[in-house]
Amino acid sequence: xxxxxxxxxxxxxxxxxxxxxxxxxxxxxxxxxxxxxxxxxxxxxxxxxxxxxxxxxxxxxxxxxxxxxxxxxxxxxxxxxxxxxxxxxxxxxxxxxxxxxxxxxxxxxxxxx
Amino acid sequence: xxxxxxxxxxxxxxxxxxxxxxxxxxxxxxxxxxxxxxxxxxxxxxxxxxxxxxxxxxxxxxxxxxxxxxxxxxxxxxxxxxxxxxxxxxxxxxxxxxxxxxxxxxxxxxxxxxxxx
Numbered sequence: 133x134x135x136x137x138x139x140x141x142x143x144x145x146x147x148x149x150x151x152x153x154x155x156x157x158x159x160x161x162x163x164x165x166x167x168x169x170x171x172x173x174x175x176x177x178x179x180x181x182x183x184x185x186x187x188x189x190x191x192x193x194x195x196x197x198x199x200x201x202x203x204x205x206x207x208x209x210x211x212x213x214x215x216x217x218x219x220x221x222x223x224x225x226x227x228x229x230x231x232x233x234x235x236x237x238x239x240x241x242x243x244x245x
Numbered sequence: 246x247x248x249x250x251x252x253x254x255x256x257x258x259x260x261x262x263x264x265x266x267x268x269x270x271x272x273x274x275x276x277x278x279x280x281x282x283x284x285x286x287x288x289x290x291x292x293x294x295x296x297x298x299x300x301x302x303x304x305x306x307x308x309x310x311x312x313x314x315x316x317x318x319x320x321x322x323x324x325x326x327x328x329x330x331x332x333x334x335x336x337x338x339x340x341x342x343x344x345x346x347x348x349x350x351x352x353x354x355x356x357x358x359x360x361x362x
């Protein structure tokens with residue numbers, strides 16, 4: 133079974149703090165993704181990576197950065213957290229290629245005060 | 246451009262009734278289509294996937310979906326709802342991207358299913 137794990141299920145941070153969200157997958161997948169999920173807006177892609185050290189912006193990259201130093205790990209960084217970044221963050225991974233299934237982690241619910 | 250529209254942000258059915266969740270897509274290339282389910286405070290789990298092998302796709306938990314190219318639809322059905330089906334359901338289509346973005350998906354906004362006893 134594919135397993136995608138995220139470092140925290142719930143996180144509370146203060147405005148202006150630097151926040152790290154970690155995601156690890158154990159299936160040797162090339163692709164990894166970070167989404168944020170907000171009520172009524174569905175899933176929106178923040179960043180994705182198709183190889184180690186490669187990263188591409190998604191639909192809403194502003195205020196975020198990512199790091200992929202190892203194939204199994206993909207980190208999302210909020211450089212200076214703001215209240216409008218309060219959300220559910222979902223990590224996913226997949227094999228490379230068209231039409232591959234994405235496998236999701238359990239999500240991190242982030243509250244920025 | 247690829248897009249997905251899920252009709253109805255909330256659907257409520259009685260236990261034992263038919264479940265029908267609607268999904269329409271737009272795609273400039275032959276699509277792969279997905280339905281995912283999300284239970285409260287969890288990640289998304291794959292229900293089923295259309296890969297052009299068969300237009301009627303059977304998934305887990307008794308769900309199935311039919312690909313209708315002429316209607317650009319991929320509606321999800323289950324003959325008899327169970328209380329445990331209460332969750333949010335997402336339809337997704339391949340993004341049609343190239344190179345590194347081949348694996349990207351476009352998600353609908355989701356439909357929350359409630360099941361009344």
